[in-house]
């Protein structure tokens with residue numbers, strides 16, 4: 001009978017039934033078999049109380065309304081499967097400024113904001129070294145898998161740990177955590193400090209997946225094989241629409257003045273002839289700005305699931321997967337382009353492919369997926385203006401000139417501006433001190449001047465950020481993005497729809513809904529079916545996954561677990 005019970009156990013499909021039966025058989029075996037049954041219970045428990053694999057998907061630059069705008073065109077196996085079978089947080093918001101890629105990825109996986117995790121931009125002016133730094137650049141490490149510098153990276157500027165780190169700590173490092181993205185920062189920050197690996201795509205002349213000596217000395221065999229497989233080259237084909245272009249009714253016309261061009265193109269229209277264009281567009285680099293970049297990422301992720309045997313061990317593994325090409329396409333062609341629509345229809349199929357692969361490799365019901373984005377994007381301001389919606393372009397060079405002139409005029413010929421970046425002004429505090437000015441007064445003076453400049457919405461000083469507890473509006477978002485060690489002396493926002501960018505394509509970074517409202521879907525093991533329009537925040541994701549797995553929250557967590565998405569809590 002003992003054997004019969006075990007056999008029966010593993011044939012039960014649904015987890016809920018498994019749990020009910022577990023309790024029943026535990027009682028039965030405890031009375032029938034005494035001590036021997038305890039081992040059985042413990043063993044069965046370890047197999048059912050945690051998912052085999054967590055897959056954390058970030059879609060770079062995905063607005064929430066892409067789920068609804070393209071809904072009728074999605075298939076059943078991708079976004080719709082996550083939405084209908086999982087839990088859909090329909091009003092999920094970023095709770096800080098600036099809404100850029102690196103802060104976004106860091107916040108999703110640390111459960112906190114730039115104020116705490118320290119990733120205040122993709123690049124920022126470093127006050128200590130007086131130079132511009134890139135969020136994950138780390139020259140003490142070498143590239144693994146290519147001969148250029150694209151692999152000299154690590155998460156060393158991320159000041160706290162991630163939910164992926166907590167998983168590794170919790171399981172004595174038996175869990176495997178792997179980060180994958182075309183962008184280095186999209187792979188490195190989610191995977192955390194203790195990751196087994198992070199892989200990213202080296203474009204230009206390489207066209208290969210690489211890593212850093214921070215993780216390993218040489219690429220695993222499955223990565224070498226993948227790089228030699230001709231996968232990347234197979235996508236170097238004309239990018240045409242997936243379906244008849246006449247069916248793309250959820251976008252503007254294909255030929256318009258709001259879209260950017262690949263070098264060598266005269267019109268921003270399909271088909272984009274990649275074999276012809278690659279030469280003048282940095283060869284493999286062009287794939288990043290097409291829907292194919294996501295397909296390459298998908299193929300590589302599936303190879304990773306198999307190659308790393310993810311979800312096959314005794315502990316929960318964690319795969320972080322970021323689709324970067326949605327961002328490149330959005331920046332180039334804009335929110336309302338046919339290119340964006342086509343990219344999402346193809347991404348839908350890519351996600352379906354990953355879910356099918358997880359069903360086959362890990363087993364349906366044995367894994368948990370969440371899908372979100374690192375920020376949204378604004379419609380092309382020129383397009384908004386043409387439709388009477390307030391929008392426009394901010395003149396950054398005129399602004400810098402204005403600030404420099406103000407400084408010289410107001411401060412006895414002294415140039416007190418050190419840097420202007422990420423909508424922050426960095427003052428020369430040493431010079432201010434030397435010249436005997438009061439720092440607070442200087443900050444206030446510049447703040448007043450900035451407020452008078454066209455298209456500026458709000459201005460705050462660092463002193464205000466440190467001394468006031470803002471609870472709403474842009475000030476509160478800025479405060480969550482304000483890091484005492486790294487941020488500048490004056491922070492400002494632009495008016496709604498105003499960007500500092502080229503006249504074609506979309507961008508992001510603000511605290512307005514178009515940049516802050518992004519999807520949040522949970523699906524699979526331990527997740528309830530349902531949806532909510534209650535506001536959730538990006539910093540809730542990591543604590544929710546921590547609660548699901550019974551982990552300690554990441555060190556700097558400021559969000560709280562979303563209890564209503566969890567079917568059970570460890």
Ligand SMILES: [Zn+2]
Pocket residue numbers: 060061100101102104327374375
């Ligand atoms: Zn991004």
